[in-house]
Each structure stands twice: as structure tokens, then as C-alpha cells.
Amino acid sequence: MEYSIRAASVEDCKDIRRLIGELAEYEKVADEVTITQRDLERDGFSENPFFHCIIAEVPEQHKTKEGDHTKIGYATYFYNYNTWCGRAIYMGDLYVMSEFRGKGIGRALMSKVAQLGRAAGCRQLNFTVMDWNKSARDFYLRQGCVDITANTGKHFMRCEGEALEHLAQP
Amino acid sequence: MKFKIRPATKEDCKEISRMIMELAVYEKMPDQVKITHEDLERDGFCQNPFFECLVAEVPEEHKSTEGFTVVGYGLYFYNYSTWEGRTVYLEDLYVMPEFRGNGIGKGLLSKVAQVGKKKRCVRLNLSVLDWNTPSRDFYAAKGARDLTDSEGWHFIRFDGQNLDNLANEAPED
Numbered sequence: 001m002e003y004s005i006r007a008a009s010v011e012d013c014k015d016i017r018r019l020i021g022e023l024a025e026y027e028k029v030a031d032e033v034t035i036t037q038r039d040l041e042r043d044g045f046s047e048n049p050f051f052h053c054i055i056a057e058v059p060e061q062h063k064t065k066e067g068d069h070t071k072i073g074y075a076t077y078f079y080n081y082n083t084w085c086g087r088a089i090y091m092g093d094l095y096v097m098s099e100f101r102g103k104g105i106g107r108a109l110m111s112k113v114a115q116l117g118r119a120a121g122c123r124q125l126n127f128t129v130m131d132w133n134k135s136a137r138d139f140y141l142r143q144g145c146v147d148i149t150a151n152t153g154k155h156f157m158r159c160e161g162e163a164l165e166h167l168a169q170p
Numbered sequence: 171m172k173f174k175i176r177p178a179t180k181e182d183c184k185e186i187s188r189m190i191m192e193l194a195v196y197e198k199m200p201d202q203v204k205i206t207h208e209d210l211e212r213d214g215f216c217q218n219p220f221f222e223c224l225v226a227e228v229p230e231e232h233k234s235t236e237g238f239t240v241v242g243y244g245l246y247f248y249n250y251s252t253w254e255g256r257t258v259y260l261e262d263l264y265v266m267p268e269f270r271g272n273g274i275g276k277g278l279l280s281k282v283a284q285v286g287k288k289k290r291c292v293r294l295n296l297s298v299l300d301w302n303t304p305s306r307d308f309y310a311a312k313g314a315r316d317l318t319d320s321e322g323w324h325f326i327r328f329d330g331q332n333l334d335n336l337a338n339e340a341p342e343d
Contacts, residue, residue: 005341019254033253043256048218051250078249081221083190083262085329086205087213093252108341113341114333124329127334131322144332148325153300155318156325159283160293163313167294168283 001064001103005112008053008074010045013037015071016053023095027130051078051092054112056105064099072097075109077116080126086125089117110143128156171232171272178223178243183210185240186223190342193264197299211225221247224281225266234268240270244278257293258286279312297325329333 008016017037024030043050052100056073063070073096080088091113094104114125125145141147148154159167178186179270187207194200213220226242233239242265260282265274283294296314298305310316317323328336 015200016252024253029253035251035253035255039255040252043250050248050256051228051252076250076252079218079220079247080249081213081245081247081261083245084194084199084202084204086209087220090249092250107339111336111338111340114328114337118333118337123333124327125333126325126327128323129326131324137324137326140326143328143336145326145328148327149318149323154325155300155306155316156295156297156323157293157309157316157318158293158315159309159312159314164283164287164292164294167280167312169280169289170284 001100002057003056003058003062003072003100003103003105003108005054005056005108008044008055010041012055013044015039015055015069016040016074018069019071019074019095019097020093022097026095027133028088048149051076052116053077054109054116056096056100056109058100064097069097072100072108073105075113077113079099079122080119082124085123087120088122088126089113089122091125091127094099094127106139107143171269172229172239173232173269173272173274173277174227175224175274175277176227178214178225180211180215182223182225182240183207183214185238186210186225186243188238189243189264189266190241190262192266193262196264197302221261223246224278224285226269226278228269231288238266241266242274242278243247244282246282246285248291249295251293254292256286256289256291257295257302258282258289258291260294260296263296263325276312 006051014037024033053076055071076092080090082088184207194203223245225240232310246260249259251257
């Protein structure tokens with residue numbers, strides 16, 4: 001199937017928000033999504049954006065059965081820093097609508113993030129996956145990546161809500 | 171003990187580089203450090219910096235046995251959650267051993283949280299090695315949740331030849 005991958009523009013934010021909602025459903029956390037299309041427009045397309053996004057698009061003749069969508073996948077990424085190796089790229093979300101899976105689009109999106117990272121001088125592409133998401137985990141391991149948590153015992157920790165408020169007290 | 175926490179300047183990069191190495195020694199991986207203070211100067215102080223950094227400084231009369239007054243740092247950057255929005259990620263937090271127990275680590279962590287709050291970040295994320303009990307306890311005491319334990323989050327990485335192979339497969343623009 002023909003498809004193209006390109007940088008997202010601010011006009012894509014409505015579709016990005018739709019796709020984010022679908023990914024959240026898949027990860028069983030749809031009611032935790034509070035972000036709006038407006039937040040995405042402001043945070044992704046300002047002078048110092050908090051994130052970047054690429055979109056996978058299909059031609060009109062392959063649009064979705066429901067909703068007539070041609071924007072059928074996305075990946076978000078941002079630049080991080082590893083104090084041992086330097087510049088790194090972090091892939092936040094990777095998602096392809098279910099009816100378009102199995103055609104290499106997910107892999108192409110991830111490759112594109114890797115390419116953009118290399119072009120920016122990044123030596124690592126990092127992301128996280130849930131250990132119960134066996135199909136995603138196997139997909140990534142097949143591409144040659146390493147599970148840092150399994151290998152080194154690195155644990156991901158988060159401070160939010162009241163705990164974060166309390167921490168931010170001067 | 172009196173100390174001050176302030177944003178790092180380009181001139182601090184030599185000290186930050188020194189402390190990065192000390193932290194790597196503590197984490198039992200000193201041979202993994204590949205970057206220099208020049209990399210930090212370029213990447214932290216350009217137009218779209220890859221990171222921001224705070225340093226902890228003590229007055230001259232409290233300088234370290236080797237004569238250093240910059241005795242700790244917190245290095246962080248901004249990430250994004252497509253569920254909730256802006257987040258801050260604390261990559262490194264370090265205080266020289268002879269200055270621990272004086273609230274400097276806590277001061278650095280709070281300051282990063284404050285900076286994040288000013289930018290309307292809704293989360294402060296970080297990682298810690300599972301064997302590093304003092305650090306795990308320190309963060310847990312501040313209300314941090316271990317998402318690897320509770321929800322099965324795993325860090326995945328591509329680097330070296332595998333990253334190049336992946337990048338070379340990307341479709342043309």
C-alpha cells in the first residue's frame with residue numbers, strides 16, 4: 001500500500017489528537033488524556049517546541065472506512081541528553097491505526113525518527129514500552145534494540161500532582 | 171552549611187564534566203562517559219539547548235578538600251506527554267560525597283521542580299538503578315512513584331550500528 005511520511009504541521013493537530021485518543025484506548029488509559037488540540041498547536045509549533053511530530057498518510061483511495069481519514073499514523077519525538085554519550089532522541093508515541101498495520105508503516109515511522117535523530121547528531125534513540133505489551137516489545141527487539149530496564153535495572157520514576165506541588169515549594 | 175543553587179553558565183561546564191565522571195564512577199560505569207566539557211558547552215548553551223542545568227555552590231571557606239566550590243548539579247530537559255502535556259525529565263542529580271546530608275540534593279531537586287512548574291510542566295520524571303537503594307528511597311520519600319514496578323515501564327534503546335541500520339531504512343522525503 002502506498003503511504004508517505006512527513007513532518008506534521010499545525011493543521012494536523014486535530015488528527016493528531018484523534019490518533020492520540022486511539023492510542024490511549026489501546027493502552028487502556030483513554031480517560032487519562034486531558035490534552036487538547038489547542039495544547040498540541042501551542043506546544044508543538046512554537047519557537048521552542050516541546051515536541052516534534054511526523055505523520056503517516058495514505059492517498060484518498062485508501063482512506064479509512066470510518067471517518068474518511070487519510071492521516072493514519074504518527075510518531076512524536078523530542079531531544080534529550082545523556083551525560084555519558086551526549087545528544088539523544090526520545091520517541092514519545094508511535095501509533096498506526098489497526099486497519100493499516102502489517103504494512104511496514106510503524107517501522108517506517110520509527111526509522112524516520114532514527115534518521116532525524118542521526119541528522120541532529122544523536123547517538124541514541126530511546127523510548128519506553130510496557131512489559132505487558134508483548135507484541136510491541138517483540139517488534140522493537142527484532143529491530144535490534146536493547147531493553148535497558150531488563151539489562152541494567154533502570155527504573156522509571158515519576159513525581160506528579162500533589163507530590164510535585166510539594167516538591168516545588170521553595 | 172550555606173549553599174546556593176543557580177543556573178549553570180558555560181564556564182561551569184568543566185565542573186559539571188568533572189561531576190558527571192564522579193557520578194559515573196558511583197554508578198560503576200566510568201568507562202561509559204564519552205562526552206567532554208566542550209560537548210556540554212555546545213549542547214547546553216546554543217539556540218535550542220538540549221538540556222538545562224543547575225549547580226550547587228558553597229562559599230570559599232567550605233570548598234572541597236581538592237578546592238572545588240561547585241559541589242553538585244541537576245541536569246534536566248523538557249519532554250512531552252501526549253496525554254497530559256509538558257513534562258520535565260531530571261537526567262542527573264549529584265552531590266559530592268563530602269557535601270551530602272546538608273539538603274543540597276533536596277534543594278537541587280526542588281529547584282528543578284520549581285523551574286518545571288514555571289513552565290507549566292505537569293510531571294517530573296527521572297530514572298534510578300534498582301540497586302541504588304539510597305536514591306530510590308530519597309525519591310520515594312518525595313512522593314515519586316516507581317512506574318517500572320507498578321506499571322511495567324521498560325526503557326528501550328537503539329544505539330551504535332543498530333541505530334544506523336534503522337536510520338538507513340527510513341523512507342525518502
